[in-house]
Amino acid sequence: MKQRVSALLREKLGREVVLEKPRDRSFGHFATPIAFSLAKELRKSPMVIAEDIASSFGEVSEFSSVEAVKGYLNFRLSESFLAEYASWALDNPTEFATQQKNQKILLEFVSANPTGPLHIGHARGAVYGDTLYRLAKHLGYDITAEYYVNDAGNQIDLLGLSIQLYAREHLLGERVEYPESYYRGEYLQGLAEGAKEKFGEAIFSDESRQKELAMWAKDAVMEIIIKDLADTNIFFDTFVNESGLYSDWDRVMKKMGDGVYEAEGKMWIRSEAKGDDHDRVVVRDDGRPTYLAGDIVYHNQKFERGYDHYINIWGADHHGYIPRVKAAIEYLGYDSNKLEVLLSQMVSLLKDGEPYKMSKRAGNVILMSDIVEEIGADALRFIFASKKSDTALEFDLAEFKKQDSSNPIFYIQYAHARIQTLLSKASVSKEDISSATLKNLGEAADTLLFDALLLPEVVEDAFSSRQVQKLPDYLKALAASLHKFYYDVRMIGTEDEAKLLKLLQVVALSLKTGLSLMGIEAKDRMVKETTE
RNA sequence: CUCCUUAUCGCUUAACUGGAUAAAGCAGUCCCCUCCUAAGGGAUAGCUCAUGGUUCGAGUCCAUGUGGGGAGACCA
Numbered sequence: 001m002k003q004r005v006s007a008l009l010r011e012k013l014g015r016e017v018v019l020e021k022p023r024d025r026s027f028g029h030f031a032t033p034i035a036f037s038l039a040k041e042l043r044k045s046p047m048v049i050a051e052d053i054a055s056s057f058g059e060v061s062e063f064s065s066v067e068a069v070k071g072y073l074n075f076r077l078s079e080s081f082l083a084e085y086a087s088w089a090l091d092n093p094t095e096f097a098t099q100q101k102n103q104k105i106l107l108e109f110v111s112a113n114p115t116g117p118l119h120i121g122h123a124r125g126a127v128y129g130d131t132l133y134r135l136a137k138h139l140g141y142d143i144t145a146e147y148y149v150n151d152a153g154n155q156i157d158l159l160g161l162s163i164q165l166y167a168r169e170h171l172l173g174e175r176v177e178y179p180e181s182y183y184r185g186e187y188l189q190g191l192a193e194g195a196k197e198k199f200g201e202a203i204f205s206d207e208s209r210q211k212e213l214a215m216w217a218k219d220a221v222m223e224i225i226i227k228d229l230a231d232t233n234i235f236f237d238t239f240v241n242e243s244g245l246y247s248d249w250d251r252v253m254k255k256m257g258d259g260v261y262e263a264e265g266k267m268w269i270r271s272e273a274k275g276d277d278h279d280r281v282v283v284r285d286d287g288r289p290t291y292l293a294g295d296i297v298y299h300n301q302k303f304e305r306g307y308d309h310y311i312n313i314w315g316a317d318h319h320g321y322i323p324r325v326k327a328a329i330e331y332l333g334y335d336s337n338k339l340e341v342l343l344s345q346m347v348s349l350l351k352d353g354e355p356y357k358m359s360k361r362a363g364n365v366i367l368m369s370d371i372v373e374e375i376g377a378d379a380l381r382f383i384f385a386s387k388k389s390d391t392a393l394e395f396d397l398a399e400f401k402k403q404d405s406s407n408p409i410f411y412i413q414y415a416h417a418r419i420q421t422l423l424s425k426a427s428v429s430k431e432d433i434s435s436a437t438l439k440n441l442g443e444a445a446d447t448l449l450f451d452a453l454l455l456p457e458v459v460e461d462a463f464s465s466r467q468v469q470k471l472p473d474y475l476k477a478l479a480a481s482l483h484k485f486y487y488d489v490r491m492i493g494t495e496d497e498a499k500l501l502k503l504l505q506v507v508a509l510s511l512k513t514g515l516s517l518m519g520i521e522a523k524d525r526m527v528k529e530t531t532e
Numbered sequence: 533c534u535c536c537u538u539a540u541c542g543c544u545u546a547a548c549u550g551g552a553u554a555a556a557g558c559a560g561u562c563c564c565c566u567c568c569u570a571a572g573g574g575a576u577a578g579c580u581c582a583u584g585g586u587u588c589g590a591g592u593c594c595a596u597g598u599g600g601g602g603a604g605a606c607c608a
Contacts, residue, residue: 020551024552069552315602
């Protein structure tokens with residue numbers, strides 16, 4: 001819709017114009033402040049320029065009016081244009097708001113260590129990433145969702161140790177001393193029992209078998225993580241294991257050429273020359289590569305796989321890590337601008353108004369699965385997707401839990417359900433509805449129709465600006481229009497019934513499509529829970 | 533100490549990336565049950581951290597200050 005208008009203007013004025021939605025709908029459907037920027041060049045007042053452009057438009061089938069108001073140029077789309085577009089959308093529901101982009105994107109997100117279930121802090125990046133993924137898919141990008149599994153390093157050894165200690169205390173009844181760094185949590189019980197079944201009790205007391213236990217456990221933990229994600233409607237296309245990458249290290253190091261050098265018996269990457277604070281160690285003096293080395297091999301592998309664009313969603317605490325990885329990418333001979341790192345800010349929790357510190361090792365984590373169980377995946381997704389990802393988010397656990405009826409997700413679902421029930425009550429036939437023409441609807445209905453048809457612009461905008469919250473914002477607004485319309489206009493049994501129901505179908509299509517892009521299924525009926 | 537990042541009604545967040553009268557949801561006060569649910573609709577009150585700058589125009593850009601959050605590992 002916007003593209004059409006935009007294209008028309010480009011043709012007319014011979015330049016790209018900024019097109020926006022006026023704050024006040026009475027101004028029209030679209031508007032542009034173009035006259036202000038032309039004012040300087042043409043040395044005429046913006047008002048005069050706007051008038052000139054407006055009157056030069058004449059008759060265009062897409063517009064019912066083009067007006068100049070205080071230097072702004074306002075466009076009103078014609079009924080026939082809107083009606084045609086709406087009918088097309090209803091006939092091709094799966095194509096509504098889609099596009100064909102020819103770009104291959106690799107999106108890496110979550111990538112939480114496989115040492116325990118996902119907690120609430122992971123949920124934000126997970127929801128954000130998955131929503132971006134769905135948007136991109138819908139827009140026709142060839143996008144791959146990837147999970148980088150950090151299954152090497154100390155934390156995996158620790159996992160093995162933690163299971164041993166847990167099992168010795170709880171299964172074998174021994175008294176054990178816990179080191180500071182040990183992991184705690186209910187999930188260890190399942191792991192310990194699983195390990196007992198697989199390996200027998202002996203493995204818990206044998207220090208030399210810690211590694212073996214750990215290697216088995218990290219896979220078991222990954223299964224838990226994958227299930228947590230699936231319960232939230234989040235799925236990955238590919239998984240890459242850190243442990244499988246190091247064998248490629250020598251080759252990759254050579255590939256970086258002068259980018260790495262030896263000093264003090266260690267290997268360093270010359271990252272300072274590429275904007276980092278100082279050079280970083282990639283291989284320790286005992287020959288073990290650092291975590292950074294793994295990430296370098298991983299990114300090399302990503303680039304060798306050949307995508308047009310790479311998006312990483314990292315927690316904000318990885319901020320300082322970006323220059324190192326970009327430096328490595330450049331030494332490897334690739335364009336580091338193709339890598340886009342999006343930081344998802346921390347989620348800080350409040351419990352009863354007090355800051356609540358979570359620590360995996362202390363075992364007082366709030367699990368993502370707990371929240372899903374409590375409020376449902378839909379609500380969780382909606383809440384996280386509604387916040388701009390680059391601001392720190394603070395919420396009260398109690399507040400979070402009581403988000404039942406006050407949660408906007410219900411408001412939107414309710415709008416969709418209302419439409420469905422109305423449709424099922426219709427006194428006219430389906431054919432009557434689909435053959436109805438959306439004309440002479442009146443002001444309110446016109447506005448609602450336009451709002452519903454705005455989804456494609458929102459989807460495009462939300463993805464390209466990486467600001468996922470624009471989608472829920474839009475859905476909220478659309479639901480509000482619907483509720484108001486529902487309240488103001490009686491539909492069933494009126495002369496215009498078929499037309500009005502067709503209009504509602506368009507709204508429902510937008511709501512449903514929008515929700516599905518957030519990984520939420522639209523409901524046809526609302527069931528009020530009466531459980532206390 | 534250095535570098536990032538952030539600051540908007542009482543609370544949680546928006547504002548089309550420099551445009552028209554700064555907008556929602558909770559919480560407050562008041563009113564309304566109408567096709568399938570009041571999980572709804574209305575009315576009312578309230579906000580751009582401070583100072584300066586850039587220009588037709590600033591919540592948005594720049595500078596300084598102040599208050600939050602993060603980073604400154606041969607942990608991952």
